[in-house]
Amino acid sequence: MPTDEEHVHHFKEEGGFEMDISMKRESIDDPFTEIPPAEKMIIFLRQHIGRETEPLVKKGDPVRYGQKIGDIENGGPMVVPVHSPVNGTVKAIKKLRHPISQELEKAFIIHTEDHGTDPFYEPMNFMGNSREELIDRVREAGIVGLGGASFPTHLKLSEEKKISHLIINAKESDPNLACDVRLMMEKGQEMIQGIKLMGKMLKVDNILFATRTKKGEVPGFEKLLKKNGIQISRIRPNYSVGSERLLVKEVLDREVPSKGFPPSVGAVVHNVATAYAVSKAVLDGESLVSRGLTLYSKETGGKNLWVRMGTPIEHVLNRCRTTGKKFERIAIGSIMMGPTIPNASYPVMKATSGITAFTRSEPSPYKKQKPCIRCGYCNTVCPVDIYPVLIMEAEKRDDRKMIKKYHAEDCIDCGLCSYVCPSYIKLTPHLRKASFIASKDG
Amino acid sequence: MGEERSKLDMEDPPHVHIGLGKNELMLKTFLMMCIIAFASVIVMGLDALIHILLAIGTVLIVHSSIYSYQLWKGIEPTYKSPASPLVAGMIVGLAMPIAAPFEVTVGVALLTILVFKYGQGRYFKRKYLNPAAASKVLLLLLLSIKTLNEGLIFHTHHLELNLMTAEGLQNSMWIFSRETLPIIGTELSPAQSLFLWQTHGWIGGASSLVVLVVGAISAYWLRYKWRIIVSTLVTMTVLAAGTGLYLGGDPILRIAFHVFTGSVIFLIFFMATEPQSTPLTENSQYVFGISLAVLTFALQLLNVLGGSIIALVILNMATPYLDKIGIKTPYGHKGSKGGA
Numbered sequence: 001m002p003t004d005e006e007h008v009h010h011f012k013e014e015g016g017f018e019m020d021i022s023m024k025r026e027s028i029d030d031p032f033t034e035i036p037p038a039e040k041m042i043i044f045l046r047q048h049i050g051r052e053t054e055p056l057v058k059k060g061d062p063v064r065y066g067q068k069i070g071d072i073e074n075g076g077p078m079v080v081p082v083h084s085p086v087n088g089t090v091k092a093i094k095k096l097r098h099p100i101s102q103e104l105e106k107a108f109i110i111h112t113e114d115h116g117t118d119p120f121y122e123p124m125n126f127m128g129n130s131r132e133e134l135i136d137r138v139r140e141a142g143i144v145g146l147g148g149a150s151f152p153t154h155l156k157l158s159e160e161k162k163i164s165h166l167i168i169n170a171k172e173s174d175p176n177l178a179c180d181v182r183l184m185m186e187k188g189q190e191m192i193q194g195i196k197l198m199g200k201m202l203k204v205d206n207i208l209f210a211t212r213t214k215k216g217e218v219p220g221f222e223k224l225l226k227k228n229g230i231q232i233s234r235i236r237p238n239y240s241v242g243s244e245r246l247l248v249k250e251v252l253d254r255e256v257p258s259k260g261f262p263p264s265v266g267a268v269v270h271n272v273a274t275a276y277a278v279s280k281a282v283l284d285g286e287s288l289v290s291r292g293l294t295l296y297s298k299e300t301g302g303k304n305l306w307v308r309m310g311t312p313i314e315h316v317l318n319r320c321r322t323t324g325k326k327f328e329r330i331a332i333g334s335i336m337m338g339p340t341i342p343n344a345s346y347p348v349m350k351a352t353s354g355i356t357a358f359t360r361s362e363p364s365p366y367k368k369q370k371p372c373i374r375c376g377y378c379n380t381v382c383p384v385d386i387y388p389v390l391i392m393e394a395e396k397r398d399d400r401k402m403i404k405k406y407h408a409e410d411c412i413d414c415g416l417c418s419y420v421c422p423s424y425i426k427l428t429p430h431l432r433k434a435s436f437i438a439s440k441d442g
Numbered sequence: 443m444g445e446e447r448s449k450l451d452m453e454d455p456p457h458v459h460i461g462l463g464k465n466e467l468m469l470k471t472f473l474m475m476c477i478i479a480f481a482s483v484i485v486m487g488l489d490a491l492i493h494i495l496l497a498i499g500t501v502l503i504v505h506s507s508i509y510s511y512q513l514w515k516g517i518e519p520t521y522k523s524p525a526s527p528l529v530a531g532m533i534v535g536l537a538m539p540i541a542a543p544f545e546v547t548v549g550v551a552l553l554t555i556l557v558f559k560y561g562q563g564r565y566f567k568r569k570y571l572n573p574a575a576a577s578k579v580l581l582l583l584l585l586s587i588k589t590l591n592e593g594l595i596f597h598t599h600h601l602e603l604n605l606m607t608a609e610g611l612q613n614s615m616w617i618f619s620r621e622t623l624p625i626i627g628t629e630l631s632p633a634q635s636l637f638l639w640q641t642h643g644w645i646g647g648a649s650s651l652v653v654l655v656v657g658a659i660s661a662y663w664l665r666y667k668w669r670i671i672v673s674t675l676v677t678m679t680v681l682a683a684g685t686g687l688y689l690g691g692d693p694i695l696r697i698a699f700h701v702f703t704g705s706v707i708f709l710i711f712f713m714a715t716e717p718q719s720t721p722l723t724e725n726s727q728y729v730f731g732i733s734l735a736v737l738t739f740a741l742q743l744l745n746v747l748g749g750s751i752i753a754l755v756i757l758n759m760a761t762p763y764l765d766k767i768g769i770k771t772p773y774g775h776k777g778s779k780g781g782a
Contacts, residue, residue, distance in 0.1 A: 015665060017460060175458070245774070258774030329451045336456040343450055356457065364451065365459035371567070373464055375717040376667060379724075384773040387722060390765065407772045415456035422464045429454045 011173065011239045015380035017420050019175055019239050023335075023356070027178035027294045027302025032186060034306045035319050036115055037086045041310035042347040043108045044098055045070040048144040049151050050078030052105055061090045066120030066287040068140070069108060080152045081142045083120070083287035085308035086112040099332060099346045100339060107347075110310065121285035126197065134201050134282055141281030142288045142350075147271035148174075148333050149244075150351045153278065156270065157201040161263045166204040167251055168195055170211040170272040171235060173242030174334035177354045179292040180272050181218065182304045187276055188221040192228050194279030202268055208233045209272075210251050212241075239336065240383035240414045244269045258410050259439075273353075288350060297357035299326055307348045313355055314344035327357040329364065336415040370423040378417035378427060384410050388417035392430040400441055408434035467664055468525035474660040475532045475712065478646055478653055485639055485648035486540050493547045493645055494535035500551035501531030508560060520560060530554050533574040536646030536708055539748065546581065553577035569718040571758045575709075575751040605743050608691025611699065617642050633698035640704060644748070646712070647704015657711030666715040669724055673731030674710045674738075675701065681739045700739060705748040710734075713751075719758040725768025730757055 011019040046052040053070035063069055063084035071081035091109045098105040124137055139154035147169060172180040183191065199207050209225055210233045216222075225232055233251045235241055245256040247269055254265040262269050273292065280286040290308040299322045307316055313332075314324050324330060324344025332338050332346075335356050348355075358364075378388040387406050394402035411431045418426045483491045505527035512519045521527060534551045557580075558573035604610030618632035621639050630639060637650050647653060661668050682700035686693030701707065714720065714734055721730050734750070734757050741749025757764075 016662075017665075019460070020458075249773070255776055256774060258772070260774070324450065327450065329453055329457065331453075331455070331457045334455070335458050338455055338457075340453045340457070341450065342452055358457065364453050364457065365461075366453070368463065370464055371563075373717045374568075374720075374722055375467075375665070376722045376727075377665060379722060380665065385770045386772045387769065389722065406769065407775065410772045410774050419456050419458065420460050420462075422462055422467050424459060424463060426454055426456075428456065 011175070011237050013238055013240065013381050013416060013420075014383060015377070017377070017381050017416075019419070021175045023176040023296045023302060024172075024174075024178050024294075025302075027176075027296060027304060028181055030178075030182075030302055030304050032179075032182055032292055032304045032306045035308075035311060035316055037112045037308050038311050038315035039112055040091070040312070041085055041088070041108075041110045041112060041308070042096070042312060042345075043069070043082055043085065043110060043310040044096070044347070044349060045082055045106045045108070046098070046101075047082055047142075047150060047309065047350040048078075048080040049149065050080065051075060053079060053082055055093050055106070055108070057090050057108075059090055059092055063088055063090060063110060064120060065116055065118060066285075066289055068120075068142070068287070077155050077158075078152060080139065080144050080154075082309075083142050083289050084108075084110060085289040085310045086110060086114070087116050088113045097342070099341050099349065100351065102339075108310075119285035120287055121281070123285045124282045126193070126200075126283065129282075131201050131203070134197060137282050138201075138278055141277070141286065143274065143277050143281055144288070144350050145271050146273040146277060146291060146350065146353065147242075148337065148351055148353055153270070153274055156268055157198060159202060159263045159268055162266065163202050163204050163263060163268050164266040165206045165208055165252060165268075166195075166199055166202055167233075167247060167262075167267055167269045168198075168207065168209045168230075168272055168275060169242065169244065169247055169269050170209060170213075171242035171247065172272075173212065173239045174336055174354070175239065176296050176335045176356045177294045178302065179294045179304050179353060181213065182294075183273055183276055183292055184213075184218050184221040188224045190279045190283075191221075191272060191276045192224050192230070193283060194275035194277070195230060196228065197278055197282055198270055198275060204268070207231065208251055210235050210247055212237045238383075240412070240416055243383070243412050243414060245412065246383055258407070291348075291350065291352070293348065293352055294354045295320060295357075296354070297322070297327065298359050298362065299357070307352075309348055309350055309352075311348045312345050313341065313348065316348065316355065317344060317357070322357075324357070326359060328360045328362070329358045331356045331358075336419065337413055366418070366424045366426050368424045369426070372421075372423050372425060375422060377420040377422065381416045381420050383414060383416065384412055386410055388427040388431055389425075391434045392425075392427050395430045395434040395437070400437060403434045403438050404441060406434075407438070409438035411435045465523040465525040468523075468529050470664055471660065471712075472525065472528050472532055474656050474664075475529070475536065475646075477656050478536060478708070479532065481652040482536065482645045482648035486641055486645060489540055490645045490648070492544060493538050493540070493542070494532065496544055496547050497535035497538065497551040498528065498531035500548050501527050501534065501555045504552065504555045520563065527555060527559065530559055530573055533646075533712060534577070536644065537574050537578060537705075537713065537751070538645055539643055539704075540641070540645055550574070550577045550581055553580060569716075570761065571755055572713055572716045572719045575713055575754045575758070578751050579755050603745050603747075605699075605745065606689070608689050611689075611691055611696060615695065615699070633692070633695045636698040636702040640702075644704025644708055646708035647702070647706075650702035650704075650707045653707045653711060657707075661711065661715070666711070667717070667720055667727050668715075669727035670714050670720060670731040670734070671710055673728045674714060674735045677732045677735030678706065678739060681735065685739075685743075700742060703742075703747065705750045706738060709750045709754060714754055719761060721761050721764040721768075723765055723768045724770060726761075726764040729768060730761070730764055733757055733760075 095104040143153040554577040615632040621635040686696035737753035738750040
């Protein structure tokens with residue numbers, strides 16, 4: 001990768017705590033490798049925040065690459081359809097354990113017949129289509145936020161409030177992910193088109209591209225941004241600044257109110273990979289059926305892969321000459337916020353930005369848990385200024401008054417408090433429970 | 443799904459850790475205090491070494507016995523690593539006055555490990571009191587039951603001092619005069635002696651300069667509660683300077699005496715920052731530090747030199763209440779009333 005500057009090697013968090021990003025550094029120079037689809041693809045009917053969709057095809061039906069196979073007619077704005085990632089046949093629709101919710105949810109089992117990738121939809125014209133038509137295409141193509149939250153993108157693009165700034169989140173702050181930077185290097189032109197389309201849909205003139213990369217680290221893409229009048233906002237190399245609410249503060253110095261969203265302060269934040277997906281949906285007629293992700297393990301090293309949704313993780317590992325049986329834990333998405341899966345047959349989904357597999361010689365450090373020593377590292381490092389250990393104690397004794405007093409509902413679930421805890425206490429699950437209690441109690 | 447597949451461990455995020463655990467933290471603290479111990483032995487001589495070794499040895503023997511007993515009984519050991527007991531032993535050694543009888547050091551070390559480390563942790567599930575400070579206070583109280591002179595067994599002369607006047611302070615400085623820096627041969631003024639080379643008082647405070655340097659490096663490296671250090675140091679300095687200006691006399695000497703006596707300078711860095719017995723919230727740490735300085739200063743003026751441990755124990759007891767105040771306003775509430 002051509003660069004004339006030294007890369008960032010650590011993220012520096014509040015209080016001077018350093019986060020090792022060697023996984024990211026090991027992956028960043030690896031170009032995307034396309035993983036062919038598996039013989040049996042597993043597509044969950046819900047891959048977004050919101051209601052589960054209903055099947056539009058039944059067992060035995062043939063399906064085409066990119067064809068809509070799950071949706072709810074008039075299901076409301078929080079519903080995003082799912083599509084077939086292959087040309088094939090629906091073999092079954094059954095309830096399986098969802099990798100994120102851990103609940104039993106409906107999934108299609110599709111037998112792959114060929115690897116064709118002809119777009120299902122007609123390409124649209126950048127200038128010739130109205131804002132509403134473009135937003136409708138984004139929904140129809142099943143696009144959700146690809147940073148990990150899976151929030152319906154069409155909903156964020158149809159914001160009716162006056163928006164002053166569109167912020168493109170290219171922070172990719174998770175220490176195990178490099179796929180967004182790779183996308184900037186390899187698909188820059190399409191990404192720029194996606195960003196401009198988003199700007200058009202939001203009727204925004206000010207577009208800020210927020211990145212932690214140093215000047216010269218992605219030179220080609222920087223030139224493209226400049227050429228298209230998109231301003232680069234270089235932000236601090238901290239992990240948690242990648243969070244949407246904190247990014248708005250970092251870039252615009254506007255504080256998103258508690259329980260509020262960025263549009264309340266005139267900003268909309270979209271992930272950089274989402275911009276690419278929007279470009280493909282509108283200009284090429286491509287449904288969101290594949291994405292870039294970073295695989296990291298000591299067995300494979302860091303790899304950037306282009307994978308179709310529904311591909312079992314075991315298949316991805318096999319293509320990288322390894323198997324899930326060699327690992328003790330496999331985390332999906334961010335290693336700071338993402339869940340683990342109980343076995344490697346779970347599929348890649350729209351939110352799967354990463355797969356991190358830990359060998360048996362890398363047991364969870366949190367197995368060494370000790371009593372809290374009240375060192376205060378957790379509150380020193382907390383990016384939203386709450387007190388994780390005090391909230392944990394209140395949650396353990398079900399003290400709802402103190403849970404509210406300590407503002408548990410403002411936790412952004414970043415995991416930094418657990419990451420720095422010298423007693424190896426996983427505070428995050430307690431904070432999540434407390435946050436739920438605080439939000440429920442209003 | 444996939445029942446034939448091998449099962450993986452299920453874990454909540456995050457899946458990685460910074461790598462600095464409690465044992466590493468304790469061992470690094472111990473190593474830093476070894477530098478102070480080394481300086482103290484150079485300044486105060488062999489007696490200082492004996493005090494330190496007696497304290498560490500006592501603590502380690504008790505810890506090893508309890509550890510072996512717990513293993514024998516099949517109980518999960520309270521401390522799997524000797525790192526934390528090692529630190530406790532070192533603090534006891536460095537917090538003893540050089541004039542203390544050796545058996546007192548052993549007594550404080552025993553109380554520290556048995557009552558205030560193992561006992562307190564077991565019965566309260568948390569250490570509310572700094573083990574070394576609480577042990578020393580308890581032992582001195584027990585010794586004081588007979589007469590105060592017994593309680594001040596190793597510094598009865600303190601009762602005769604008069605720190606409320608400029609002359610009184612000057613006259614009290616005999617103990618820090620006539621110190622000469624070896625090799626160089628320079629005779630030190632009392633203020634210089636308090637800063638560089640003390641053969642009187644706490645072993646850990648033999649050289650305030652060493653404590654300042656090592657303490658500052660440790661606080662930065664190991665992320666001690668620096669607000670306590672800063673607020674205590676600043677408040678003590680302001681109080682000393684103010685008193686000096688009000689009562690007359692040499693303000694530098696006043697500051698040197700109140701800030702750089704071993705019981706203050708060593709305690710500020712290595713005892714007042716003990717995590718479990720001090721506040722979590724940032725503003726409360728300032729309150730803690732300022733209160734510690736005010737109480738210590740008042741006790742010093744009342745001739746209770748070394749009274750910083752009494753002040754520390756009192757503030758340790760206030761910590762659970764201090765934690766309820768001074769809560770920062772979280773992100774998202776700054777525009778509103780917010781906070782707690």
